[in-house]
Structure formats: structure tokens, C-alpha cells
Amino acid sequence: MSKSVKVIIWIVIVVIVVGIVWWWMAGNNQGGSVSSTGQSSSSTSGTMTSESSTDNTIVSTGTSDSDLDQDMTNINAQMNGLSSDSANVDASVASSSQPGQ
Amino acid sequence: MNHKKISSTTASIIAGFVLISAGAAPAFAQTASSTRLGGMRARTGANASTTAAREAQMVKNADNQIANRISALNALETRVNAMQKLSGTEKSSLSSQIQSQIATMTALQSQIATDESDNNTSSLKTDIQSITKAYRIYMLIIPQGTIAAAADRVMAIANAMTTLSGALQTRITQAQSAGAAMSASVSALADLNTKAADATTQAQNAVTATASLAPDNGSTAVMQANTAALKTARTDIQTAQKDLAAARQDAVTIVAALKAAEKSTTP
Numbered sequence: 368m369s370k371s372v373k374v375i376i377w378i379v380i381v382v383i384v385v386g387i388v389w390w391w392m393a394g395n396n397q398g399g400s401v402s403s404t405g406q407s408s409s410s411t412s413g414t415m416t417s418e419s420s421t422d423n424t425i426v427s428t429g430t431s432d433s434d435l436d437q438d439m440t441n442i443n444a445q446m447n448g449l450s451s452d453s454a455n456v457d458a459s460v461a462s463s464s465q466p467g468q
Numbered sequence: 469m470n471h472k473k474i475s476s477t478t479a480s481i482i483a484g485f486v487l488i489s490a491g492a493a494p495a496f497a498q499t500a501s502s503t504r505l506g507g508m509r510a511r512t513g514a515n516a517s518t519t520a521a522r523e524a525q526m527v528k529n530a531d532n533q534i535a536n537r538i539s540a541l542n543a544l545e546t547r548v549n550a551m552q553k554l555s556g557t558e559k560s561s562l563s564s565q566i567q568s569q570i571a572t573m574t575a576l577q578s579q580i581a582t583d584e585s586d587n588n589t590s591s592l593k594t595d596i597q598s599i600t601k602a603y604r605i606y607m608l609i610i611p612q613g614t615i616a617a618a619a620d621r622v623m624a625i626a627n628a629m630t631t632l633s634g635a636l637q638t639r640i641t642q643a644q645s646a647g648a649a650m651s652a653s654v655s656a657l658a659d660l661n662t663k664a665a666d667a668t669t670q671a672q673n674a675v676t677a678t679a680s681l682a683p684d685n686g687s688t689a690v691m692q693a694n695t696a697a698l699k700t701a702r703t704d705i706q707t708a709q710k711d712l713a714a715a716r717q718d719a720v721t722i723v724a725a726l727k728a729a730e731k732s733t734t735p
Contacts, residue, residue: 425624425631426631426635428631429635430635430642432726432727432730434635435632435635435636435723436723438635441628442625442628442632443716445621445624445625445628446625446713446716448621449618449625449709452617453618453709455614455617456614456615456618456702459606459610459611459613459614459615460611460614460698460701460702462610462611463606463607463694463695464695
């Protein structure tokens with residue numbers, strides 16, 4: 368038997384073994400594949416901010432410089448919260464466009 | 469003579485082989501058959517074991533999926549309860565929808581456990597698939613909630629901007645009375661009011677467009693309509709966010725002008 372024939376035989380054996388292993392693993396994982404799509408979205412909900420807007424304390428009715436500065440600081444904080452809320456909207460709407468959700 | 473002996477000896481040997489083979493054949497066949505049966509039984513046992521392991525994995529994944537959804541729904545419920553600007557009806561509708569979904573998910577989890585203990589494979593698969601196909605928590609309920617939460621915050625900020633606008637108007641009038649040129653601030657204040665009002669409108673549009681959406685239950689047309697409504701609402705929220713960013717910039721401009729005017733008019 369020539370050397371090249373031996374090499375071909377070994378390649379065929381390796382391919383068959385890999386194929387059997389792949390088939391076996393696919394069989395074991397098949398049950399889990401049904402549910403895999405739903406898992407990916409858990410982070411979307413997990414990042415949802417629970418901090419609420421409380422406009423009663425966002426701004427004062429004062430007109431002094433310090434009042435205005437404090438009002439601007441509070442509004443900036445709420446704007447940051449809105450950025451987070453908006454990002455949650457983007458993520459959840461993007462997630463809703465995927466099948467299997 | 470010798471030829472005859474050789475021929476008869478050869479014939480005897482061949483006949484012997486034939487007889488032995490004939491006698492041994494059933495035994496060989498039985499052995500082969502029992503080996504095959506043993507192999508089939510082993511394969512059947514292995515298949516049953518594989519199926520059981522697969523089902524156990526399916527149930528485990530389903531439990532995780534349901535737990536993730538219930539956790540997300542609870543977080544959403546907390547957020548809804550903390551909303552300030554949405555109407556009581558809107559909050560109540562969202563809250564009851566969330567509670568209903570949590571109850572449904574909990575019941576489904578029990579049903580899946582029952583399917584597994586009853587070894588009801590077809591029901592198990594159907595129930596597991598229904599987590600994603602029938603209830604649409606990530607596809608509809610969570611996006612609805614996030615849109616409502618963002619809209620609520622937009623309305624709160626816009627309301628705060630309107631309150632701030634009153635304070636800024638007072639200061640602008642005082643500065644004008646002191647002789648400062650405040651026309652740029654007057655324009656900025658008008659823009660701030662316009663942007664705050666538009667942000668409120670956009671936020672309300674987003675809530676109105678999504679509040680009454682219902683799960684598609686497999687209808688492609690309803691699913692497409694839901695997706696379109698959610699995307700439109702997202703655009704509304706983005707527009708509102710830009711409005712408020714512009715309004716904030718107006719406020720920054722006005723506050724800076726007021727401080728500069730104060731310095732210039734103070735003796």
C-alpha cells in the first residue's frame with residue numbers, strides 16, 4: 368500500500384470521526400436550540416433604569432443665579448436619565464424586530 | 469485406484485464441511501441476530517437517554533427564558549409605578565398588562581414542569597415554543613414599557629423647562645428694566661418654549677401610538693403593524709430628546725446672558 372493511499376485513508380477516518388462527534392453533539396444540543404433566541408434579549412430588560420423623573424424637584428421657582436444654576440444641574444441630570452431611557456427604547460425596539468422574541 | 473481414494477477423501481471432506489456448516493449456520497445466525505438485537509436495544513436505550521437529557525435541557529432553557537422575562541417585567545412594573553406624567557389610565561393599563569404577563573409566564577412555567585413529569589414531549593415542545601411565539605414579551609411588552617418610561621421622562625423634563633422658562637422670563641424682564649439688551653435671550657426663550665411644547669407632543673404621540681398594541685398571536689400583519697408603531701414611537705422619542713437638548717441649550721444661553729447683563733449693569 369502506497370504512502371499516499373494511507374494518508375487518504377487516515378483523512379477519511381478523521382472526517383468520519385469528526386462527523387460522528389458533530390452529529391452526537393448536535394443531537395444533545397437540539398433541545399436547547401429552541402430557546403436560544405429568547406436568551407439574548409435578557410440584557411435589554413436588565414438595563415432598564417428604574418430611576419423615575421420627578422419634575423417637582425427638577426427645578427425650583429427661584430430666580431436667583433444660584434437657583435438657576437441648580438435648576439440647570441438638575442435638568443442635566445434628567446437629560447442624562449433620558450439618554451438612558453432612549454437607549455433602552457432603541458435596544459428594546461431593535462430587539463422586537465428580531466424573530467423569535 | 470489412487471485417484472479413486474483421493475476423490476473419495478476429498479468428497480468426504482467437502483461433505484463434512486457442508487454438514488458442519490449447515491449445523492452451525494443457525495447457531496451463527498442466532499448469535500448474529502442476538503448481537504444485532506443487543507445493539508438495537510443498546511441504541512434504543514441510548515436514544516431514550518439522549519431524549520431525556522435533551523428534554524431536561526429544553527426545560528432548563530425554558531425556565532431561564534421565563535425567569536428572564538418575569539425579571540424584566542418586574543423591573544418594568546417598578547418603572548411604571550414611578551412614572552409621574554402618564555395618565556392614571558395609561559399607567560393602569562400598562563401595569564395590568566404587565567401583571568397579566570407575569571401571571572401567564574408563571575402558569576406556563578408550571579405547565580412545562582407538568583409536561584416534563586408526564587413525559588408529554590409534544591405538549592412540552594409546544595409550550596416551550598409558546599414562550600416566544602405566543603406571548604411576545606420582548607417583542608412588544610418591554611418595548612411598550614420602555615417607550616412609556618422615556619415619554620414620561622420627556623414630559624417631566626418639558627414641564628420643568630416650562631417652569632424654568634417662567635423664572636428666566638422674570639430675570640430677562642428685570643435685566644431689560646436695568647437697561648440690558650436682551651433680544652437674543654428673548655428669542656432663545658421663545659425657542660425654549662416651542663421646543664418644550666413639541667417634546668411633550670412627541671412624547672404623547674409615542675404613548676398614544678403604542679399604548680393599545682396587542683400581541684400578534686402569530687398574525688404577520690399585526691406583527692408588522694406593531695413593529696411599525698414601535699419604530700414610529702422610537703422616532704418620536706428621539707425627536708423629543710433633540711427638542712429638549714435644544715431647549716436646554718437655549719436655557720444655558722439665557723443664563724449666561726443674564727449673568728453677563730448683571731455684571732454690565734451693576735455699578
